[in-house]
Amino acid sequence: xxxxxxxxxxxxxxxxxxxxxxxxxxxxxxxxxxxxxxxxxxxxxxxxxxxxxxxxxxxxxxxxxxxxxxxxxxxxxxxxxxxxxxxxxxxxxxxxxxxxxxxxxxxxxxxxxxxxxxxxxxxxxxxxxxxxxxxxxxxxxxxxxxxxxxxxxxxxxxxxxxxxxxxxxxxxxxxxxxxxxxxxxxxxxxxxxxxxxxxxxxxxxxxxxxxxxxxxxxxxxxxxxxxxxxxx
Amino acid sequence: xxxxxxxxxxxxxxxxxxxxxxxxxxxxxxxxxxxxxxxxxxxxxxxxxxxxxxxxxxxxxxxxxxxxxxxxxxxxxxxxxxxxxxxxxxxxxxxxxxxxxxxxxxxxxxxxxxxxxxxxxxxxxxxxxxxxxxx
Numbered sequence: 001x002x003x004x005x006x007x008x009x010x011x012x013x014x015x016x017x018x019x020x021x022x023x024x025x026x027x028x029x030x031x032x033x034x035x036x037x038x039x040x041x042x043x044x045x046x047x048x049x050x051x052x053x054x055x056x057x058x059x060x061x062x063x064x065x066x067x068x069x070x071x072x073x074x075x076x077x078x079x080x081x082x083x084x085x086x087x088x089x090x091x092x093x094x095x096x097x098x099x100x101x102x103x104x105x106x107x108x109x110x111x112x113x114x115x116x117x118x119x120x121x122x123x124x125x126x127x128x129x130x131x132x133x134x135x136x137x138x139x140x141x142x143x144x145x146x147x148x149x150x151x152x153x154x155x156x157x158x159x160x161x162x163x164x165x166x167x168x169x170x171x172x173x174x175x176x177x178x179x180x181x182x183x184x185x186x187x188x189x190x191x192x193x194x195x196x197x198x199x200x201x202x203x204x205x206x207x208x209x210x211x212x213x214x215x216x217x218x219x220x221x222x223x224x225x226x227x228x229x230x231x232x
Numbered sequence: 233x234x235x236x237x238x239x240x241x242x243x244x245x246x247x248x249x250x251x252x253x254x255x256x257x258x259x260x261x262x263x264x265x266x267x268x269x270x271x272x273x274x275x276x277x278x279x280x281x282x283x284x285x286x287x288x289x290x291x292x293x294x295x296x297x298x299x300x301x302x303x304x305x306x307x308x309x310x311x312x313x314x315x316x317x318x319x320x321x322x323x324x325x326x327x328x329x330x331x332x333x334x335x336x337x338x339x340x341x342x343x344x345x346x347x348x349x350x351x352x353x354x355x356x357x358x359x360x361x362x363x364x365x366x367x
Contacts, residue, residue: 143282146262147289150280151325153260154291165276165328168293168359168366174274175356182271 003137007144031141035134042127049120056113063106070099235281235337236263239344243267248345272352275359279348286335288347290355295327298365306365313361319347320354329362331355 073096080089155165166174205211212219236257243253243265254268258278265279267288278289298306310322310329320331331354333347 139282139284143285143287146280146282147287147325149260149262150264150278150287150289151291151328153258153262153264154266154278155326155328165291168297168362171275171292171359172363172366175359178271178274 003140007140011144011148031134031138035131035138038127038131038134042124042131045120045123045127049117049124052113052117052120056110056117059106059110059113063103063110066099066103066106070096070103073099234263235286236265236279239279239281239286239341240265242341242344243348246341246345248342248349251349253345253348267348269349269352272349272356275352275355277348277351277355281337284337286337286339286344287332288335288351289325289330289332290351291325292329292331292355292359292362293366295324295329297367298362299367302365306362309362309365313358317354317358319350322358331358 073092077089077092077096080086080092202211206213214220214223240255240257243255246253251272252270254270254273256266258264258266262280267277267279269277275290275292278291280287280289295303314321317331320333323330323332331351333351335344335347
């Protein structure tokens with residue numbers, strides 16, 4: 001079964017009782033153990049690889065040394081031939097042949113180490129992929145567990161009034177209230193703006209003598225005089 | 233410093249796009265932080281951290297708050313809305329319908345603040361959108 005399918009069983013199982021022990025702890029432990037095993041395999045493989053590579057390097061040094069000797073003795077053999085010292089030349093040639101046999105042996109050892117190193121590298125790659133996959137699965141399980149635990153804490157009645165969740169209706173009520181407050185505020189701002197504008201316009205009109213302030217001392221006195229006159 | 237403490241501290245001093253954050257830690261085995269975003273505080277948000285993620289959740293409503301005969305239609309409706317809704321997704325946790333957003337643990341603090349402001353707006357919009365499905 002795929003990890004997501006396993007998770008669904010866990011999620012639905014625990015959903016029945018909110019706040020109950022959330023995740024199949026057995027499943028969690030197995031995955032953790034798988035990661036620990038894979039990691040220890042990986043460490044072993046890395047250790048072996050280092051050893052094999054070190055051995056190969058040592059053998060490669062031997063091969064190089066033998067090669068050098070071989071070239072050197074070949075030159076000596078030629079020199080002996082040039083001096084017509086057939087006996088010496090043969091002896092040197094025998095030495096070269098000896099070196100060639102040793103070279104063949106050492107080279108095959110180097111090749112064996114190379115093969116071994118390649119196999120270990122493959123093992124390491126596989127182990128790393130497995131670990132990443134186990135880790136991903138473990139993360140899914142532990143995230144599910146964390147969120148369910150968090151939800152249980154948030155919704156539990158033990159928590160203070162402030163952290164308890166309200167019903168959708170209550171939340172909507174609050175949203176509408178906030179929106180109304182926001183709208184009222186906007187409306188009030190508009191009104192204030194408008195009245196400020198109007199006041200500004202009135203001042204300008206008065207200053208221009210177009211609009212007369214009917215409550216100014218001058219206007220009032222004028223009116224009283226007019227009333228007295230009318231009463232006569 | 234623990235990531236949860238870091239996040240809490242960052243919220244205490246943050247001002248993101250004119251919004252401030254009001255935090256309250258919730259006691260328990262799992263670290264949870266209750267967050268209110270100023271001007272978007274009709275629904276509280278809850279932040280928790282896991283091995284790999286920072287998860288921010290707004291609990292919308294309980295399953296039993298919706299009209300039983302409309303459940304299938306509602307689920308379809310929420311799936312349709314999932315992509316248009318920026319950064320957040322719908323989910324079911326236990327018996328709760330939620331909107332949530334998940335971030336990598338190493339996310340920058342501004343990204344986290346942006347997430348919370350977006351989630352708070354989304355949660356309010358979502359709740360208004362599903363009102364016809366409520367009992």
